[in-house]
Amino acid sequence: MKEEFLHFLWQYKLFNKSNLTSVKGGIIEVLDSGSYNTNSGPDFLNSKLKIDDQLWVGNVEIHIKSSDWYVHHHEKDKNYDAVILHVVWEHDTNVFMKNNHPLPTVELQRFVQEDVLENYQKLFSKEQRWIPCEKQITEIDSFLLNNWLERLFFERLENKSILIKELLLQSNNDYEAVLFQLLVKNFGLKVNGEAFLELAKSFEFSVLRKVRFNEEQLSALLFGQAGFLENKIEDGYYLELQKEYKYLQHKYQLKPLAKQRFQFFRMRPNNFPTIRIAQLVALYFKHQHLFSQTLEAIHLKDFYMLFSVEVNDFWKTHYTFEAASKKSPKKLTKSFIDLLIINTIVPLRFVYEQERGEVNEEQLLQLIQQLRPEKNSIINKFSELKIEAKNAFETQALLELKNNYCIKKRCLQCVIGNSLLKG
Template sequence: MKEEFLHFLWQYKLFNKANLTSVKGGVVEVLDSGSYNTNSGPDFLNSKLKIDDQLWVGNVEIHIKSSDWYAHHHEKDKNYDAVILHVVWEHDTNVFMKNNHPLPTVELQRFVQEDVLANYRKLFLKEQRWIPCEKEIGEINSFLLNNWLERLYFERLENKSVVIKELLQKSNNDYEAVLFKLLAKNFGLKVNGAAFLELAQSFDFSVLRKVRFDEEQLLALLFGQAGFLDDEVEDSYYQQLQKEYTYLQHKHRLRAMAKHRFQFFRMRPNNFPTVRIAQLGALYNKYQSLFSSLMDVNRIEDFYNLFTIEVNEFWKTHYTFESESKKSVKRLTKSFIDLLIINTIIPLKFVYEQDRGEVNEEGLLKLIQQLHPEKNSIINKFAELKIKAKNAFKSQALLELKNNYCVNTRCLSCRIGNDLLKK
């Protein structure tokens, strides 16, 4: 039995209200269960009760056992002086207030119906499952599910915004600089994401601002900082980049990374870090203010157009500096751009709109709903449970559900879990 479950029972009055009595036999009528308090202090504030026909307004404290009152030292805490009722699962001792009168106590297990407990056991006490409600989730009311998924999606945006706000604080609210760091991380995908973020943070963005319109200097900065210009390669283009980077390194006091931070093993050539750096350089060489351009766009096709770039002639015939390959333009694919929109553009747009005090939730939903869902093991497993993600909005919400609710068995905080427990 979890105390959280007792909170849930009290909050939603899932007990026999008609015959509720205290352990001393007094009649208890719950007029208002109170406001659930997630901070320190009693569990429910401003509750309104009738105990033996006398009206009481105050706080309610909930424990598994009555003795927990003393185990938690509430008798020494002034915050608990206004408690009017002690709700417990098991009454094992009397609790006295400062006036030496016993605190009215309800032993809740005497008033909870077996079907509510059975639902609780299904979610929490059965054999290990992929998610606690995997046998029931497919039958959940679609209206309830869709509303909950919408809430979960914005929770996911809020969680992503924490990192963005930290980056903004470190860069004096320079959105263009933060966009570069976030894009760099996502250009590295899962395998090289950390290394690409390290690259973006290895120099001040003001340096990139100064060189972004000189393609050679821009690529020299990126490849040099990534450690890819430390070798001896018999190629005139490579040697010219080395020369440019030596100049930039001396001028801006730059310190290069070790190139072994970037992984090539078991990667498709189009995802090689060298190719992704060349593409990132092409993107920043093309636009003077990429952040403003992205914030003004709301249509998927316009995003695709913005990210239509071509690498320079050298990278059309190379995947690495060392060897030449068959010519290919190496444009960003729509599926790759979709990932940039999902993981970078929309979260940054959300924070930017928050800063301006005008979050357009409908617009953000409309945008994410136009994108294809991600393909991964979590989304595939939900599909097996009859919860199919038709777009990126739903797949993002399902990822939030699995990772932040199901994994931690937060069924009592989940609308799906609430619905199943109430049945």
């Protein structure tokens, strides 16, 4: 038995309210269970009760055992002087108030229905499960589930906003600079994401603003800062970039990263860091005001057009600087652009609108609902449990559910867990 579950029972009054009595036999009527306190102090504040027909307004404290009152030293804490009721699962000792009268106490286990306990035991079974409710999740009403998924999606956006707001603070609210940093990070995907973010932050965005009209200088800046221009390679294009980077390095006091930060191992050639940097060069050489263009784009086709770029001729026949390969355009695929929309465009637009007090939730939902569902091990497992995601909106919500609720066993804060417990 967990104290958090007792909080849940009290908050939602999942006990026999009509026959509720204290351990001393006093009749208790719960008029208002109070507001749940997540800070220090009693568990429920401003509760309203009738005890033997006398109205009481004050706080309620909840414990597994009555003796926990003394274990937690509440008798020495003035914050607990206004407690009017002690709710426990097991009454093992009397707790006394300042007037030396016993604090009214309810032993809750006497009033909780058997089916509520059974539901709790099913959900919090010690049996190894991928998610606690995997055997019951298909029982959930579809309307309730869909509303919960929408809330989870926006919770996920809020969590993604944390990094964005940090970057905005560091860049003096320069959305163009933050878009660049987020795009670079997400071009690196999961394996190279952090290294790519380091690359984006390794120089002032003002430098990129000055050189992006010149494709060779832009290439030299990004490849040079990534540490890829430190080798001795006898190739005309490579030598030109090397020369250009030395000029930029001296002019802007640049310090390159170690190229060992970037992983090639077990990656498909189209995901090599060199190719992703070449695509970034093509994107920023083509678009001079990318952030404002992402704000103007509404439909999915608008984003596909915006990110439709081609690498230069050198990279059409190379995956690295060292060796030539069969010619291929190496364009950004629609599935990759979808990831950029999910992880960069939508979160940044959400923060931008939030900062202006005008979040267009409907437009954000319409955009992400146009995207195909993501494919990964978590979404595949939900599919096995008969929870089929129809689009990226639902996959993002399911990822939030798994990572922020199921893994942490936050079933009591989850709408699905709440529904199953209430029966």
